[in-house]
Amino acid sequence: MIDSRCIPSFAVLTAILLSVAPRPAAATQAVLSAPGAPDAVRQALENSALSLQAASEPDASAQDIFAAARADYARLVGVLYARGYYGPEVHVTLDGREAADLSPLSVPARIGRVEIRVATGRPFAFSEAQIDPLAPGTDLPEGFAPGRPAEAGTIRAAAEAGVDGWRAASHAKARVAGQSLIANHPAATLAARVRLDPGPAVRFGDLVIASGSRVREDRLRAIAGLPMGEPFDPEALDRSAERLRRTGAFRSVRLTEAETLGPGNSMDIGLEVVDQKKRRLGFGIELSSLEGATVSGYWMHRNLLGGAERLRFDFEVAGIGGQEGGGEDLSLSARFDRPAVIDADTGLYLLGAVEDLDEPDYTETNARVGGGLTRIFTPHLSGEAGVLLRYSDVSDDLGDRQLTHLTFPVSLTWDRRDDALDAHDGFYLDGSVTPLLAVGGAAESGALIKADARIYQPLGSRVVLAGRAQIGSVVGASSDGVPPALLFFSGGGGTVRGQPYQSLAVDLPNGDRIGGRSFVGLSGEARVGVTRAIQMVAFYDAGFVGPDSWVSDGDWHSGAGLGLRYDTGIGPIRFDIAAPVDGDTGDGVQFYIGIGQAF
Known part of the structure; x- marks a missing residue:
């Protein structure tokens, strides 16, 4: 309770406090006028005017607005020169006074109005x-x-x-x-x-390496592949930098040209690199209502032997909690890569992998070991060729058997996408041929052929149409002469969304099922941006599996649905919900959650 005798003094105290308390400054008005200027020019002027930006800041002082106004003369004239207006007049007034005429020592305590008037004149x-x-x-x-x-x-x-x-x-x-x-x-x-x-014709001199990297200097020279002694070529310089970057061993790569030329008009090139951390660990997860969860991860060492070599271990557990009759699939692989073994663009890889697959229609335990060469032909075109020994212990509706093959995988990849995780434009082509030489057990010789083509077409700034076609074929060998993991099934997140996992196969007369020797997969998506981070997707998938090496007898099925993408900055989070459209391999609705676009 307040004593009534205190009210007068309380009111006086309140009035005093209100009179000395800081009051929020009134907002500064700011306008720009450019009579007769095209809309694009007017917009460019507004975007470049620092005084307009300063006036909109609630905590900007009069001195801040004054400094921005003084800088605007040169900035706005530069905008007009850039667009071919060489006779402009620019006035920036602060409360009616030209900013250029004000002394920095006589700036008022408060500026109420900023006005910019531009007469562009005629375009030249x-x-x-x-x-x-x-x-x-x-x-x-x-x-x-x-x-x-x-x-x-x-x-x-x-x-x-x-x-x-x-x-x-x-x-x-x-x-x-x-x-x-x-x-x-x-x-x-x-x-x-x-x-x-033009100056004189120049040749590449020496590669001068700044110390500090854990990668040995001889390896830096070999990986960069700078053509010393040859005529200078800026594209060769760019290729050297890209070779070093793609090893993954460096956080940054910088090549600089010497300011002065040496004997014979040679020019030394300086190299500075900053190493990445030696080791990296990563994890991923995907979820499907019927296939269950897939958990994957890797551990990588970026500079194992001091020559930018990379050793990577990958593991994956798939089918966790799946409802399609199979169990969990386990895989573990190790791969060693050494760049620049024959020349700067040719590398060596060694590979070892084991898998234990418990699929709806077969079980297989296999091991692979071998190696080969990698080749970078252009920044967008790369290939691999190798020799791998593969052993498989399988059980399916054709019986139990052991298969040993000597394989010779050859692959070529042409990647012109603008973003591997979230492509908006470009295309991707990947093809492989793997001859299979039978060396033991019930194995048969033949070849495995695969191709994957993707294309992306933007329509305006918010819509992207994406298409994918996959084909596969086993030639020269029967279905029981190759491991079932090399045969083809359709259905699930990687082929036909909306259809159960591996639900389309080859039906045998006695009711048994095996994988097919031919496969076709088709997918189409319309991706529509709703906000900067959210994207809606409509998609349709279709798949074919046949018993022969080429598309002839066989069955098709399809599925369609809607999806949502949320851009995290490093790749979108994917949520798809789909149902069967055609075929008798499934019913009901399925959902899929993962990282990155479906393709």
């Missing part, structure tokens, strides 16, 4: 667009020509193209030696002349 066109000398084959920007808009960015791009043309012709020290830009304001034209200095 090139009356002359000349750059010389040019290296043969130089490709200048199409807009650098008389009569075209005289944008400053076009002049800069032409100068860069001219220098790049000479560098591609081994003139590493090519530079812009001078330029003349003459504006005719009454005619609104610009005469642009750029003079280049």
Whole structure:
């Protein structure tokens, strides 16, 4: 309870506190006007105006707004020059006073209004667009020509193209030696002349390596593969950097050109690398309503022997809690990779793996050991060729048997996707041929052929159409002469969503089932962005399995559904729900949860 005798003094105290308490500053008004300017130009001006941004900040001081306004003159003129307006007028006023006329010592305590007025003037066109000398084959920007808009960015791009043309012709020290830009304001034209200095033809010198890496210098040289003594080529320099990056042993790679040339116009190249952590551990999980959970993981050493060698152990447990009649599938593999064993683009791999598969229609325990060579043909095209000994102990509806094959896997991958985990554009092609030589047990000789093709087509900024086709064939060997893990089944998350896992196979006359010797899988998706992080997906999958090596007798089934993707920044989390559309291999609704797009 408050004593009534205290009310007057209490009111006085409150009034005093209110009078001295800080009051929130009134918001600063900020406007930009550019009469007659195209919308794109006006938007560019607004995006570049620092004073507009500063005025919108609630805690910006008058000094902050003043400093931004002073900087805006040059920034806005630069925006207009970049778009070919060379006679503009720019006024930035603070409470009606030109910011350029204010002294930094007389800035008011508060600024209530920022106004930017821009008169762009007429857009200029090139009356002359000349750059010389040019290296043969130089490709200048199409807009650098008389009569075209005289944008400053076009002049800069032409100068860069001219220098790049000479560098591609081994003139590493090519530079812009001078330029003349003459504006005719009454005619609104610009005469642009750029003079280049190609400099001498240059050869690669030595690779000068900065110390600090755990990778030995001789291995750094071998992996980089810098063509010392040969004519300078900027693409060769880029390839050397990419070779070092793709080993995974380095957090960063930096190649620098020496400022001065050595004897015979040779140019040394400096190399600085920062090592990645030696070891890495990773895990993954996927979940299907019928197939159960799949848990996978790996452990990797990035620089095992000091030569950027990589040793990786992978494990996977699949079918945990599955409802399709099989049990859990276990796999463990180890792979050793050593880059640059024959040349800079050829590596060596050694592989050992064991699997214990408990599938609905067969059980198989197998082991593989061997090795081979890897080859990087281009940044997008790579291949492998090897020799592996494979032993399998199997049991299926054809009986129990042991199979031993000497295999010769050869594969080629052409990857032009913009993002391996969440592709929006490009394509992916992967093909392999694995000859099988029978060396023991009930094995038969033959070959396994597989191909996987994917294509991605954006429609606008929010829609992506994705398609996938898979084919497989076992030729030259019967179904009981190869391990069932090399035969084909359809249904489940990797083939036809909505159909039960491996529900489509080859039905034998006595009611038994085995895998097919031919397979076709087709998938289509429409991916629609809802927000920056959320994507809705509609999909349709179809699969074929046949008893012969080529598509002839056999059965099809299909499924369709809807999905949701949530972008985590390192890849989307996937949730799909699907049901059968065609075929008699299943019914009901299934769901799938995983990381990354379905394909």
